[in-house]
Amino acid sequence: MSHDVPSRPRRRTGLVAAVALTGLLAIYVWAVALRAVQLVATGETVAVVLGVALLVAPLLVLVLIGREWLLAVDVQRMADELATDGDLPVDDLPRSPSGRVDRAAAREAFGPHRERVEAEPGDWRGWYHLAFAYDAAGDRARARAALRTASRLHKGGSASAELP
Known part of the structure; x- marks a missing residue:
């Protein structure tokens, strides 16, 4: 007896959540970077040092998030290839x-x-x-x-x- 499962659209809740969180993170990084530029613009030594530190942190976050997105895209490509070959x-x-x-x-x-x-x-x-x-x-x-x-x-x- 065959148990065929009816075809249904794939749920993409994980992808939607990842995109939403990345969007929220982008807003946060933008706000931090804006504040960092304002601190650097004051010209005061302590404010400039803090501003530079605040600019480095968002850049690091963007690099790490980008790296994770690239990995996720390739993992999906690999999964699709394995699924096509019946090797998931x-x-x-x-x-x-x-x-x-x-x-x-x-x-x-x-x-x-x-x-x-x-x-x-x-x-x-x-x-x-x-x-x-x-x-x-x-x-x-x-x-x-x-x-x-x-x-x-x-x-x-x-x-x-x-x-x-």
Whole structure:
């Protein structure tokens, strides 16, 4: 018996929330930068130093936010490519009644993904799957590092990647 799920439009609430938060952040950065310019314009030493510091912070924020958006766009491209090939990671790990992933099962399922990356360190697909294995195991920092490696390899970067 086939359980066909009716086709429904994809919900983009995460994207809408990210765009909204980025917009709010842009307003905040603009306000801080405006105040920084006003401080620098006073010509007073302390105000100038504070103004310059306030100008550097928004620039740093903009660079970091831009970096995250570029990663998100490439992760979506990779996911679309994997979906087309029928190779998206499948979340079939056992869960507790509260919905949390069973950590022992996640650690056990992690091994094949790590072995795949060790065997083929230049394969972005392996790194993508490893990232989701790290995430399921609760290691978000390594998951993010693996996604960055997958993204770099997907864009044609160096094949000399190390496991996080």
